Structure formats: structure tokens, C-alpha cells
Amino acid sequence: MQRAAASRERKPLAQVSCPRKVILFIMALAGVRVIELAGLAPAPFCGMILSDFGAKVIRVDRTKVATAVDTQARGKRSVAINLKSTEGVALLRKLCVQSDVVLEPYRKGVMEKLGLGPKELLKENPRLIYARLTGYGQSGSYATAAGHDINYLAISGLLSRLGRRGEKPFAPLNLLADFAGGGLTCSLGIVLALLERTKSGKGQIIDTSMVEGAAYVGSFVWKSRRIGLWDNPRGQNLLDSGAPFYDTYQTSDGKYMAVGAIEPQFYRQLIKGLELDAGELPDQMSVNDWPELQQIFTERFASKTQADWSKIFDRIDACVTPVLSFDQVSSHQHNQERASFIKDSSGEESPRPAPVLSRTPAEPCLASDPVIGEHTVEVLKEFGFTSADIDQMLAAGVVECSAVKAKL
Numbered sequence: 001m002q003r004a005a006a007s008r009e010r011k012p013l014a015q016v017s018c019p020r021k022v023i024l025f026i027m028a029l030a031g032v033r034v035i036e037l038a039g040l041a042p043a044p045f046c047g048m049i050l051s052d053f054g055a056k057v058i059r060v061d062r063t064k065v066a067t068a069v070d071t072q073a074r075g076k077r078s079v080a081i082n083l084k085s086t087e088g089v090a091l092l093r094k095l096c097v098q099s100d101v102v103l104e105p106y107r108k109g110v111m112e113k114l115g116l117g118p119k120e121l122l123k124e125n126p127r128l129i130y131a132r133l134t135g136y137g138q139s140g141s142y143a144t145a146a147g148h149d150i151n152y153l154a155i156s157g158l159l160s161r162l163g164r165r166g167e168k169p170f171a172p173l174n175l176l177a178d179f180a181g182g183g184l185t186c187s188l189g190i191v192l193a194l195l196e197r198t199k200s201g202k203g204q205i206i207d208t209s210m211v212e213g214a215a216y217v218g219s220f221v222w223k224s225r226r227i228g229l230w231d232n233p234r235g236q237n238l239l240d241s242g243a244p245f246y247d248t249y250q251t252s253d254g255k256y257m258a259v260g261a262i263e264p265q266f267y268r269q270l271i272k273g274l275e276l277d278a279g280e281l282p283d284q285m286s287v288n289d290w291p292e293l294q295q296i297f298t299e300r301f302a303s304k305t306q307a308d309w310s311k312i313f314d315r316i317d318a319c320v321t322p323v324l325s326f327d328q329v330s331s332h333q334h335n336q337e338r339a340s341f342i343k344d345s346s347g348e349e350s351p352r353p354a355p356v357l358s359r360t361p362a363e364p365c366l367a368s369d370p371v372i373g374e375h376t377v378e379v380l381k382e383f384g385f386t387s388a389d390i391d392q393m394l395a396a397g398v399v400e401c402s403a404v405k406a407k408l
């Protein structure tokens with residue numbers, strides 16, 4: 001625990017070594033204290049974004065749970081509190097009084113039932129930003145219904161547009177609602193509320209609905225209907241794998257290339273790279289001929305390996321790239337040059353926080369993820385609790401500490 005605590009500590013003033021100089025900077029969210037109630041996927045991502053950019057994020061876990069399902073715990077500390085006890089609720093209220101943000105991922109009404117609703121917490125701390133991250137939002141007839149990414153995406157309308165010609169709708173992993181429309185959107189809300197608080201001095205409630213977040217991410221699809229971009233059924237439009245010049249193709253070694261040659265100048269380069277004769281092909285925008293063109297491209301791409309095609313298209317401005325696997329991605333030259341992927345102390349690879357801020361970039365913590373209750377004592381002391389208070393709460397089972405578990 002000593003080791004983890006030491007390596008986890010990131011001073012607000014981060015130090016980064018460059019080839020010739022040492023840069024000192026304060027991360028953008030340094031000084032911001034966040035209480036994140038442990039959730040499944042979207043809220044942990046939101047908390048990780050805040051942590052990557054310098055906030056002190058404390059994850060509140062349940063007691064009597066062996067392992068955390070939070071795989072996005074980078075830089076967070078864990079406090080285990082039994083919120084089914086009055087003392088646990090009182091403790092959380094005290095933590096929220098001294099914090100800037102509370103992030104809650106439960107079904108509508110759960111926090112109110114616990115006596116931890118926004119009314120109570122904002123009364124005690126009017127500067128608190130109370131971020132709620134749910135599937136359907138805090139109102140409407142679905143507000144209390146259970147759901148997951150695929151359901152939220154379905155209700156947003158977007159899922160109906162995703163999938164190939166003649167096939168059923170297909171959810172692209174759980175990326176759109178959980179993460180783009182959920183965690184990322186909520187983090188934007190929090191940053192906006194923090195910014196606004198510098199003027200008003202007041203906190204506010206953020207109601208993040210993953211349905212609305214996903215729909216908002218899909219604004220382009222909604223608003224480009226007026227130019228006819230989505231007039232055809234699913235999988236038969238320009239950007240949904242209907243067009244042969246905006247699709248993936250298998251190579252002779254079973255890998256894939258991604259083709260995004262929309263504009264005529266890039267399309268010409270695509271044809272050149274494929275060594276096809278433009279005069280013998282149907283016109284690029286002849287929609288009726290798209291299936292035929294797709295067949296021709298499929299056959300061409302199947303004639304060489306991914307590496308061969310990459311060599312050809314790396315030299316041509318045709319918007320053609322290899323579809324990299326997770327194993328290939330960090331050794332790809334471009335990603336390597338920008339150090340786009342990082343490794344933590346256990347050797348686990350993951351994407352570097354984005355975007356890159358020129359003066360105050362994120363400095364992700366490289367220590368391994370916290371175990372449940374690992375920082376209970378450390379955090380409570382930081383919030384002003386005495387050792388006697390903490391011992392009493394540990395003995396009563398209001399809180400748990402991983403160090404205590406280890407001794408038993």
C-alpha cells in the first residue's frame with residue numbers, strides 16, 4: 001500500500017522531461033476534488049478524464065465487495081463506504097461538503113432515497129457540482145428503467161442508422177451511448193459548470209442522459225439529412241458502408257484496409273493506388289453501380305497483404321490506411337512518433353489522454369488501479385477525520401480499508 005500510495009501521488013505541479021529542458025506546469029483541473037460513486041462504465045470513464053487532467057478523484061466503493069469492476073480507475077483513489085448505514089450516508093455528506101464535484105451513476109431516485117439528493121447536498125455546499133449520469137435522464141417515463149448502451153442508442157434514433165445493407169442494426173461496441181454520449185458528455189458538463197462557477201460562485205445539477213448525449217453526438221446525421229446524405233436505407237448511403245470508396249476491404253493475409261476516399265481528388269488517387277483504369281470503371285457517384293465497384297475493389301485488395309497496401313498508400317494522398325489491431329497500434333510509426341499510447345506500471349497499454357493541451361497537458365497516473373478501499377484511511381485523514389474517528393467507523397463496518405483486510 002505504501003508503494004502504491006507513493007507512486008500514485010501526482011503533485012498539481014507536474015514535471016515533464018523534454019530532450020533539452022524540464023517543463024513545469026499545473027494541470028488544467030488541479031485543485032478540483034471529485035467524489036465519484038462507483039458505477040459500471042460511463043461514470044468511471046468520466047472520472048478518469050477528470051483525473052487524467054489533474055482532478056483528485058475519490059471513488060466511493062461499496063463495502064464487502066471483493067473486486068472493482070471499474071477498469072477506468074487511472075489516478076483515482078478508493079474509499080469503501082457502506083451507504084446503507086446512516087453513518088455512511090453522513091460520512092459521504094461530509095466528503096461532499098469539502099468537494100467540488102459529486103458524480104453519481106445510479107438509477108433515478110437512488111440518491112434521494114439515501115438522503116444524498118441534490119437538494120440536501122447543495123444546501124450544505126452551494127458550490128457543489130452535482131453530476132448525474134443516467135441512461136434516460138432525470139425525467140420522462142423511462143427515467144427509472146434499467147438499461148444499457150444498446151438501449152440508449154436505440155432510443156436516440158442512431159442505432160436505426162447503424163449497420164450494413166440488408167442486415168439488422170448493429171451497435172458499435174458500447175462506445176456511442178456509454179462513452180461518447182455518457183462519460184465524455186458528462187465530463188464536458190462538469191468542466192462547463194466549473195467554468196461558470198468561477199463567475200457565479202454557485203454549483204449546479206448536471207442531468208446527463210445517455211440517450212440525449214448519443215443523439216447530440218449524432219447531430220451531424222440529423223442535420224445532414226437535409227442535403228440527402230441519408231436518403232437511402234441503412235447501409236446504402238455515402239458514409240454507412242454503402243459507398244465503395246468509404247468502406248473496409250480484406251487483404252490477402254486476412255487483415256483489412258480502411259478506405260475513405262470521398263472527394264474526387266482522393267478517389268483518383270485511390271484508383272491509382274489500386275492500379276485500376278478509371279476509364280474502365282463506372283463513375284464514382286453512380287449509386288446504382290456501387291455494388292459492382294465494391295466487388296472490383298474487394299478483388300483488388302484481396303491480391304496483396306496489408307503491409308503491401310500500406311506501403312503503397314503511405315506514399316499516396318488517397319485517404320487509405322491499414323485497419324490496425326490493438327497489437328499493431330502502438331508500434332505504428334505515426335502513433336509512435338506522437339506517443340499516442342502509454343503503458344502503466346503493470347505494462348498495461350492504453351490510449352494517452354486527449355486532447356493535448358500545449359501548456360497544461362494531462363499527466364496520466366501510471367500506478368496500477370486502486371483496490372477497493374485502498375485509500376480509505378488516507379482520504380479520511382485528508383478530509384480532517386481523526387484516527388479515533390476512523391477506527392470507530394472501521395470497527396462499526398461503516399467503512400473498510402484494504403490494509404485492514406490484509407491484516408485479518
Ligand SMILES: CCCCCCCCCCCC[C@H](C)C(=O)SCCNC(=O)CCNC(=O)[C@H](O)C(C)(C)COP(=O)(O)OP(=O)(O)OC[C@H]1O[C@@H](n2cnc3c(N)ncnc32)[C@H](O)[C@@H]1OP(=O)(O)O
Pocket residue numbers: 037039040041042060061062063069081082083084105106107108110113114133134135145146147148149150174178
Ligand atoms: C456475469 C456478469 C459479469 C459482469 C462483468 C462486468 C463487465 C463490465 C461490463 C460493462 C458493461 C457496460 C454496459 C454495456 C453499460 O451500458 S453500463 C451503463 C448502465 N447504465 C447506467 O449506468 C445508467 C444509470 N444507472 C442505472 O440505470 C442503474 O444503475 C443500472 C445500471 C441499470 C443498475 O441498476 P441496479 O443494479 O438496480 O442499481 P441502481 O438501481 O442504480 O441502485 C444501486 C443500488 O446500490 C446501492 N449502493 C450504491 N452505492 C452503495 C454503497 N457504497 N454502499 C451500499 N449500497 C450502495 C444504492 O443504494 C442502490 O440500492 P437500492 O436503491 O437498489 O436499494
